[in-house]
Amino acid sequence: MVDLIKRTKELLETSEVKVVIGYEQGSGNKTRALFVEKPEDADKLIFDSRCVQNLAAYVTKKEIKEKGKMAITATLPVMRSIIQLASEFQVNDSNLLVLGITPESKMIEFKNLVEVEAFVHQFQIEIDDRNKEMLDRLEKMTKAERWKFWIDELTPCFKCYACRAACPMCYCSRCTVDVNQPQWIPVSSDELGNLEWHIMRAIHLTGRCIDCDACYNACPLAIPINLLTKKMLVDAKEHFGGYQPSLKGDHLMSTYKPDDKENFIQ
């Protein structure tokens, strides 16, 4: 990542940006987010296959935004997140510069978000085979078996909200799960409170989730909550021809077609 380090130094020296978000070596074999504000700290930047945390989760944070213009090290899922966030008016060209990392691990600096979008649109969001198999398995189950599967999987959740913190699209300052007037989601981490929390989470991410798996990777209990959002992705494809994050902002769930098809409304 010589390119990345060199470019980070330049960007900070010329004050073109105030902070560069990237990865550094963490404890054990883990990597973690690094916020480079001084050129001399750029040498700590690394990039390898362990860098799967979705850094786009930071660009909406007040503490980071306040520093001034940001640059971000962005793999494909991070770029997708950024386009989604831009379409939701959370970032724009004047506060964010994207240092893309191609699937071949090459750095490309994008002039603006339009270029990032064009790059992102070269690739479809594809669910990997292992998860496809899981989805298949679940769909083949009876309703009662699925109910048992999810009650068993979700009951251990203790509502630490690491999944929410890891998701770039979960930037609301007040999440519905925290609202208590009315109390939408039962507070307890029991079967009901957890099921409704995860249904709510999945539906609020429908049409927005870009399938980066950051939520699943963040969960200390490895609960496969990403299957819920993946299912929504599959359905979006089936019913509405799928979606790609786009600067046009024609979001799946805030638009409609007069001839949207269903087979259950009487």
Place this chain on the structure above:
Amino acid sequence: MAEFEPKIVAFVCNWCTYAGADLTGTSRIKYASNVRIIRFPCTGRIDYMLLLKAFDEGADGIIVSGCHPNDCHYTSGNFHARRRWIMFRSLCDFTGIDTDRIKFSWVSAAEGAKWADIVNATVASIRELGPYTDYKKIAKYPEKEVTHG
């Protein structure tokens, strides 16, 4: 134990289905009394979380109904609602929630008879399915209250 009387909660829009249900009454059409109607300005305002709340509170079945496509008082509320229903229904089904207990319909202000049919059919099918014990169990809904109609 008394015969099981399903508890049905209906989420309807003010302009079509609510008016339609009113017409059912003024036309003196008899229909099942198991339904509690909750009136909304528009189907676009029916948050999917409310459906889950109905199950939390012990509903055995749910009806969601509003203006036919192109008839929404606010032009597009029901088009938005339809998209949400498609996704939400599928998500529920994927988590094992019994989507046979949630009926969706379009009932206009002129369709008093259709409203009666929808309610009667829903009550009959929920009667067959029985109380929604799976959800009541996790919602810790008191069993003793299940039987009043």
